[in-house]
Amino acid sequence: MTTAQAGVIGLLGWRMHQLQVNQSDEFRMLAEENRISMQLIPPARGLIYDINGVALAANEPVYRITIVRENAGDVDDVLNRLAQIITLRPEDIARTKEEIARRAAFVPVTVIERISWEEVSRVQVNAPALPGISAEVGLSRVYPHGQDTAHVVGYVGPVSDYDLSLMTEPDPILQIPRFQIGKTGVENRLEAAMRGKAGTRRIEVNALGRVMRELDCQEGDSGADIQLTLDSKLQAYVEARLDGESASCVVMDCETGDLKAIGSAPSFDPNLFVRGISVADWTGLNENMYRPLAAKAFQGTYPPGSTFKAITALAAMEAGVLTPEETIYCRGYTEVSGTRFHCWRPSGHGNVNFHDSLKFSCDCYYYEAAQRVGIDAMAVMARKFGLGTRHDLPLSAVASGLAPDRQWKREVRGEDWRIGDTVNASIGQGYVLASPLQLAIMTARLASGRNIEPRMIHAIDGVVQPLIGGESLGLNENFLRRARLSMYDVVNHQRGTAYATRFDIAGQQMAGKTGTSQVRRITAEERARGVTRNEDLPWERRDHALWINYAPFDRPKYAVAVVVEHGGGGGTVAGPIGRDVTMQALAGGFPELTAYPAATRGRAEEIQNRVRALMEARDRAHQNRA
Template sequence: MKRTPKDTATGSRRLTRRALFVGGLQASFIGVLAWRMRFLQVDQADEFRMLAEENRINIRLIPPARGEIFDRNGVAIARNEPAYRITIVREDAGDIDTVLGRLSHLVKLDPEEIERAMTEMKRSAPFLPITLADRVSWEDVSRIAVNTPALPGITPEVGLSRGYPLAQDFAHVVGYVGPVSDYDLSKLEDPDQLLRIPRFQIGKVGLEAKMEDQLRGSAGARRVEVNAVGRVMRELDRREGVPGANLQLTTDYRLQNYVQARLAGESAAAVVIDCEHGDLLAVGSAPTFDPNLFVEGISVTDYRALTENKYRPLAAKAVQGIYPPGSTFKMVVALAGLEAGVIGPEDTFYCPGYIEVSNRRFHCWKRGGHGSVNLEGSLQHSCDVFYYELAMQVGIEKISEMAMKLGIGVHHDLPMSAVATGLAPTKEWKRTVRGQDWVIGDTVNSAIGQGFVLASPLQLAIMASRVATGRNVTPRIIKSIDGVEQPSGSGESLGLNPNNLRHVRQGMFEVSNNRRGTGYGARIIAEGYRMAGKSGTSQVRNISAAERAAGVTSNADLPWERRDHALWVDFAPFDNPKVAVCVVVEHGSGGSSTAAPIARDITLQALFEGDPPLDAYPAKDRDAVRERQERLRALRPDVEREKKSRA
């Protein structure tokens, strides 16, 4: 196609015009880009800088070290032990099956755990460590460490886990920790962010639970730089957490061990309290269990074995168990009568073996009766009729008032689980709770610690210590928190007439040391260590008239659940009380026959801070005692005294 010069000229002019137009469009769009760049990079720079930092920086929590718990000598009861676990990092491992195959030759792997780890591995990022085995022994860890080159991606990691070196001795006092559960979280309104850490250990029961806030400490944090998929690139800064407070208890690990060992085989509880400061030297409950089982989560079999045992190993009977105190309550009634001026120390009641009250017959434990008895004699022989008569004259209100004064039926503020309040009944109480009027028979029953009266072994030990000192001895279990001494529980005077107290104490002394006292069989003969005690045998069933007629009263013929509880309280030494002790043996039949010998052993252990000399015992008991001392000595824990000056 031939083209004219004119055609060419118009074409090229138009081209120049259009080219300029297009060039202008392009220039203005470049201007738009520059303006947009300015908007993003200058006007909004700060905002985007902040977003970039948010992208980049992650806060990771550092769990603090949990506070440790020591006994009064500085021996560790609960501590943080290194816990080893084996982890695998998928991206480093390469062929996972080969690596696992090699690993299984070195250590025993649980197929279930491996299964779980494999599914977890598929879900999570390849650089995250997945736990293959928990609580691995040091031997296994070293075996893996030696074979590291053949095990790419496998790392033994160390963390801290709670350990209870004294195992079952302190199970009921200290309790245990366990992995935090959804249930734990749901109970808290604003849970500490630490609790969001998987398997973070928190106190579940006992001191561990009650003192959780002090023991846990507060989380530290580290700021790390992460990439888009969450891999940590480097640590930017680090703020260590505040470790939890260390607790020192008032308990003595040797005495506690002795108590647990001495009670073993029975369903029983014992409390030893220091009369001078209110320090709880031992708080024992039998049978017991190993708290270490609970730390990583207990197996179903183990747990069922504990819950289905009729001796209830999980119950801290010393503070949670409440029992009719039986004759150990007689000191309360006696003091109430003396303080009210209803009787004098030398006044007597006549005991024919029973009394009739509103057409009901109340028996004394001695069918033939004690004849004429005064106050000290009533304690020494544990005459029931004396107290029936006395109680009816004093009235239930004054008795309950005295009971509470001495620590029964009131709450004692101890950091342990479900500390029982017991019951010192009043007319008002029966009306509001039971909806019934108080009848005279109730007062008669209460007089000998039956009926509605309920007390825990702890409360009975407190009662004994208050009778022994006349002071408002208050129990304490925590001696110091992080080295700060906690207030002493020695208490002020109760305001009781010292003369009245002296007579009651004398009565208790006669129980143990008078040839005809109910506790004479379990006396201490070492001068300066003699004890004053009181036995109690509380019925757990009503004896029917038919049974009484048939004469089936021997506990040995009854099934275990229906036998009487055996109780004993004492304090020693008589002239200068140092310790007060209560022993309760559930369904142990007789206070003086079952509970008293145990209490004597414990009292002597507490006074001598170890095995007492054999000549503290009456000659005929010594062989049995020597044999028992040797047997129990073998059970004593071998602790290195790592005294913590901080605690």
Template sequence: MRKSPAEVGESHTRLTRRALLLGGAQLAFVGALGLRMRHLQVDQADQFRLLAEENRINIRLIPPARGELFDRNGVVLARNEPSYRITMVREDAGDVDDVISRLATLVELDPDDLDRAMTEMRRSPPFLPITVADRVSWEEMSRVAVNAPALPGITPEVGLSRYYPLRGDLAHVIGYVGPISDYDLSKIENPDQLLRIPRFQIGKVGLEGKMENNLRGKAGTKRVEVNAVGRVMRELDRREGQPGDDVQLTIDQQLQSYTQARLGNESAAAVIMDCQSGDLLAIASSPTFDPNLFVEGISVPAYRALTENDHRPLAAKSVQGTYPPGSTFKMITALAALKEGLFSPDDTVWCPGHLEVSNRRFHCWKRGGHGHVGLTQALRESCDVYFYQLALEVGIDKISAMSTKLGLGIRHDLPMSGVAKGLNPTRDWKAQVRGESWVIGDTANASIGQGFVLASPMQLAVMTARLASGLELQPRLVKSVNGVEQAGAAPQTLDINPTHLDQVRRGMYAVSNHRRGTAYGSRIIADEYRLAGKTGTSQVRNITAAERARGVTRNEDLPWNRRDHALFVNFAPYDTPRVAVSVVVEHGGGGSKAAAPIARDITLQALYGGTPPLSAYPSKDRAKIEEQQEELDRLVPEREITRRNRA
């Protein structure tokens, strides 16, 4: 049916109105969109340009070079050396197994390291490089570089890693570094972002751990351009970080290496201290270990071998080990009694071989006794009864106070792990710690360095240096940091009567230089280097009355771990003391037999600055000493000695 003209016009009018409305809406939308685009592209252009730039540019940390360690003469003790490694980027490699197989024909791949690398690769983004072989040789690096076209995704890289050229000679002093762990991070409040770099090396124990903040340095930064998925496209610029501080120790490397070798396979420790400055010239613990094993992570079998060794090679016995000091403590008892004016050096005590105290018999080491003895003879022949009698008169509190004055019972401030405090027992200590009253027998035991008294070889060296010098010396291990001397305050004069010190020193001189002295067999013949010392033997087991009646079992007939500890302390030269020495041989038996010869030898090594002439030894010992010196030369391996560049 045809529409009338009126109807057609009305329909046209409606269509036109709708078109206008639709067109207006479209125009408004386009206009709003245009305005929005103008706002984004013009008004906010700078802001979005900055955001885009930040998304394109990443800031990454550059690990700093760790500070190096040197001995007092500039010999390198711990250095950074190039560490060659092979990395793989999974997305570039394609068939990972095939590439690894080709790589294995060029480089020896450790199965454990490879398993760890494959695990890291599976859980890491495909564009991140993963180390598949670490500490490879230069020859292996070269082979990989030459065959690079056949090894997609493989890159040879070079970094820095810690190396200890003296191996075990200073392991207990310096310690070692190792890859940082989650446990390490958990102990640090607000850790430096540098510590979050995978396998970043930090100091674990020893000086490396205690001076970590000095040695670590500050990170540098580099700006790299990355694509949309985070892959590095190119490096834009870099700012190098600040290397760690170089640290110079007071240790004499030559003396340290000799001391370590002289201790041999004994479970032992020795400390050598300068009698004027307090500088520690050598700190040795035996047996030792190679700290390089820990740098990249020690194997389970190698670690088990160290921990299951009954001689405890991982323990720094020189500062961590505490032992009853035995007769090396007798100088302290004597000085306490002299200070109180209870005895003079000429007063004598009758020694029948024992002393009855509260219905208990305290024995002298010499079963038949020493007869009438004064101070010099009591020290020279180590009469126990003499010191029992002094102690009963003076009391434990005065003895403990004198012990503290001479450096025992104090945790000396040294950058080493587990520095022990030792123990100077008192009445209050026993009541608080053990809940028991002090008895007179405790005082008798303490007077000869037994009972509750404990001291480390380090403390015994400090005690001896103070006796020798009359100064309140503090042990010092760090000589300088970045060339800046780290000297402390000048030592004060000890608050001990100098006459009393002289009287005790004369007794120590007689120990080594009188024919009846307990260390006469380990004397020094050279007049200018005569030493003064004191032997010590500390029991580690109780001797019953029945055993005494039938005869005390010889140390040689006992299992190793039930034998007495052997100790010796000395200073030399007697007239002008330069060095103080302490030696402890665990379960070594008698101090005169096991510890004194070692102490004499390292004392001569320190005084002569190298191998001493045979003329310094008693003539009857020279053939044996010559043979020993030759053997030590063979035992001490060739050292990779380098020195600080002084240019």
């Protein structure tokens, strides 16, 4: 044997030793990769509860059929065979092929879900003829209370390419077929907490990709459970009471800032989106003139009308340019720079002080007060009461509203502020905008004198979240007390603008303020011939009806704000809704009819019967869904 041959043999021996001994673990791993598949196990999504532990968002088991392209071979042939075993619509097959083309060959794609156990059994029996096809059981979101909490809780849906494009490093579990993530509301804003972490399992597969056995399984971590401050019973009442209107209502705890109800009407069934909304359903929702998809309570902004008047007066009194006792004469209009700004009462109110101006809602009093103090001080006071500020809540597109000042108009409109702008703003018109949520916050701060901040998350996985704010607003308590007394007389004085909305529940009464905001300009010619009544106008040209109140008057517990789009008069349309919602909150259910004034009990009974019947019908639907 030559030296060269000996060298070659030695080299081969050394290499065989390397492969068989030193690198044996590595090649064993490579061999196992050929027969062992790693799969992610979707975590259970965290649940959402109301303050009393009632489930608002739950998970339900569903059966689904998936296909893996690299194991299927001829996808068209496999799908055609599957369609002979279970019902598959042409659109199901087309969607599956489209998704297969976008995904990696090893990623499972959902063909159909929410199928019956009988269909699953047929697929399993025919498994040898369906390579790449698997029947699985998973969890899907369900909303037991349907439309009652749709705008707040939101809904989930399958991960889309757009969702993935918004993420720099998408979580691998988002590749799981038909994996659901939050799209709107709390579901979206607390997605990271509720999603959980995926588990893993190792399975042994044969040459055809069929599962032979499970080798190892490591469960993931379930998502966090969320407890909201909402009271589902009060929330259901609010939605039922708003039925038939394009409206919104917010109920806030004056002591803690907890949001007890956030209603927007009309609403929609979020379960439609989870299961894949049809074209007909989507078109019906999207083209509805009353905008059921809009969360009006916190996304909508409106001129606050006369509900803003207390802000104007407080700004003037705090600045020292007006005292509570001083009277201002109202003759039915105020002339400013050659323009007449009218009071709602053409004949005027005569001499009125702060108390009477709010009780009678005299516009001219506030025209004068605003000219004295100026818009910048009014804007500062408005923000102190929560207007013109975006409040940090786990909701979709929370509106900031607008508390305008001189700088805002220069920067945004490119114009100088005018005195007429100030006069308009004094009664909550012009550029001033507020959401129902902000009006409820404003009312809670008026009632308490404290910087009450709204809170909607009570606990996350049992850990109670801290309260925010609550310190004094730092305002003259005498001025605040006079504002509250005026709001009390708005409701409880015979000449108050909302006297018909009064109630008495075991000595508990409320204080409130009406508001009507114009959406059209009333010309001099129309005033001369008589202002057209709201009911004689097309719906979209009617005034918005607004209302704020708190109760009980002597120890405030609840603040309520109501906006009825194009509803007309605040006292006649929005006020009764706010009254009924407040009574429901105080009584913990339908109050006795004796709590209403005798003259309104008949109408109150009609409303109670209608709302009770609607709530019972929805409750039956909820139970059937569960």
